[in-house]
Amino acid sequence: MAKKRIVVKIGSSSLTNKNGGLDLIKLKEHTAAIAALKKQNYEVILISSGAVSAGFYDLGYPTRPVTIAGKQAAAAVGQGLLIQAYTDEFRTFNMVTSQLLLTKDVFSNETQYSNVYSTLTELLKRDVIPIINENDTVAIDELTFGDNDMLSALVSGLVHADFLIMLTDINGLYDKNPNTDPTAKKYDRLKSLSKEILQQTKHESGSKFGTGGMKSKLLAAKTALSLGVKVFVGTGKGEDKLIRIMQDDGDGTYIGEDSTKSLRKQKQWIAFHSDISGSIHVDKGASEAILYQGKSLLPAGVQSVEGTFSIGEVVDIVYNDSIIAKGQVNYDAEDIIKFKGEASHIVMEQSANERPEVVHRDRLVLSIEEAYNYE
Ligand SMILES: Nc1ncnc2c1ncn2[C@@H]1O[C@H](COP(=O)(O)OP(=O)(O)O)[C@@H](O)[C@H]1O
Numbered sequence: 001m002a003k004k005r006i007v008v009k010i011g012s013s014s015l016t017n018k019n020g021g022l023d024l025i026k027l028k029e030h031t032a033a034i035a036a037l038k039k040q041n042y043e044v045i046l047i048s049s050g051a052v053s054a055g056f057y058d059l060g061y062p063t064r065p066v067t068i069a070g071k072q073a074a075a076a077v078g079q080g081l082l083i084q085a086y087t088d089e090f091r092t093f094n095m096v097t098s099q100l101l102l103t104k105d106v107f108s109n110e111t112q113y114s115n116v117y118s119t120l121t122e123l124l125k126r127d128v129i130p131i132i133n134e135n136d137t138v139a140i141d142e143l144t145f146g147d148n149d150m151l152s153a154l155v156s157g158l159v160h161a162d163f164l165i166m167l168t169d170i171n172g173l174y175d176k177n178p179n180t181d182p183t184a185k186k187y188d189r190l191k192s193l194s195k196e197i198l199q200q201t202k203h204e205s206g207s208k209f210g211t212g213g214m215k216s217k218l219l220a221a222k223t224a225l226s227l228g229v230k231v232f233v234g235t236g237k238g239e240d241k242l243i244r245i246m247q248d249d250g251d252g253t254y255i256g257e258d259s260t261k262s263l264r265k266q267k268q269w270i271a272f273h274s275d276i277s278g279s280i281h282v283d284k285g286a287s288e289a290i291l292y293q294g295k296s297l298l299p300a301g302v303q304s305v306e307g308t309f310s311i312g313e314v315v316d317i318v319y320n321d322s323i324i325a326k327g328q329v330n331y332d333a334e335d336i337i338k339f340k341g342e343a344s345h346i347v348m349e350q351s352a353n354e355r356p357e358v359v360h361r362d363r364l365v366l367s368i369e370e371a372y373n374y375e
């Protein structure tokens with residue numbers, strides 16, 4: 001049976017001591033938990049924050065820097081130390097590690113993400129643990145918004161992961177920030193992330209050392225779900241914490257449902273591994289339906305078509321000169337031109353096709369840039 005592929009994201013809040021420095025005891029516990037999961041025949045990719053925490057003291061700061069330049073320099077000092085710490089710990093389990101420093105831009109550039117995919121595939125084939133962090137010298141998003149969360153979602157889509165585990169300092173998502181509101185209630189399971197849940201969750205971080213708070217995890221979870229990857233956000237203790245999470249016994253919130261799984265391969269192929277054969281330009285109503293209401297693209301919303309493509313090929317969906325999504329078409333280019341602007345029942349009467357959707361929701365993924373614009 002194929003090995004299950006799991007992406008584990010560890011936030012700064014789960015790697016730091018009370019002074020904001022790297023906590024080697026915590027790192028050791030995460031390492032043991034990953035080693036235990038690997039021994040159960042899972043493939044694991046680790047996305048780890050912690051470079052700033054590991055580096056600021058040697059850089060000459062008494063406490064974690066607050067300026068962006070200070071954080072960038074601290075990350076430059078600390079990244080090597082962070083990887084060294086992981087490498088030493090994993091070696092005690094006879095496991096080899098590797099380091100990849102990425103930026104979110106990589107995921108908008110086909111050549112770059114194909115290269116990342118090849119590297120990751122080869123590393124996993126050779127049983128090496130990839131350890132990924134954002135390249136803080138060239139990208140500052142993550143130092144300000146907590147984009148290691150988003151990076152973990154994009155990586156999980158790229159590598160066809162079965163599951164994304166986001167480990168943090170709190171045992172899941174609450175309806176309010178439990179650190180400031182004692183009446184907050186925890187969600188144990190969510191089939192999907194509604195607009196209400198996204199809106200009620202704020203960017204408040206629990207510790208002084210994390211960035212982005214629960215909101216950035218939810219935006220990342222939404223992206224992972226849109227790529228067919230189920231998500232766990234929460235915490236855990238001990239060597240068996242990741243195994244327990246995979247056994248449905250984790251201390252946190254599980255997000256997504258099983259149908260997500262069947263869509264995974266198709267969605268991930270559309271997002272990262274397909275060739276684009278053309279584009280469909282849509283009107284405002286269609287763009288809103290796609291972006292905010294989880295709807296399919298219907299002929300009524302199509303304005304124009306570029307390129308020649310057949311049924312089953314993948315196209316860009318464009319609104320106002322920006323690509324909002326990619327999707328696999330149910331009609332060829334000629335028919336879409338013929339039926340553009342028409343109501344679905346008219347299209348159904350006049351075409352041999354049994355489906356009115358030009359692109360069905362299950363065959364559509366939002367663009368990476370759009371993932372950042374959810375509010
Ligand atoms: N609705 C909420 N549910 C759970 N946690 C929340 C919520 N709103 C804000 N938070 C805060 O988000 C924190 C986790 O985010 P963060 O500190 O950025 O972690 P990390 O460093 O692991 O990325 C929690 O400690 C919690 O205080």
Ligand SMILES: N[C@@H](CCC(=O)OP(=O)(O)O)C(=O)O
Pocket residue numbers: 010011012013048049050051052053075133134136142143145146147148149209210211212213
């Ligand atoms: N790239 C930075 C991570 C910044 C950060 O705090 O991220 P996170 O705790 O995951 O929200 C580092 O390695 O320190």
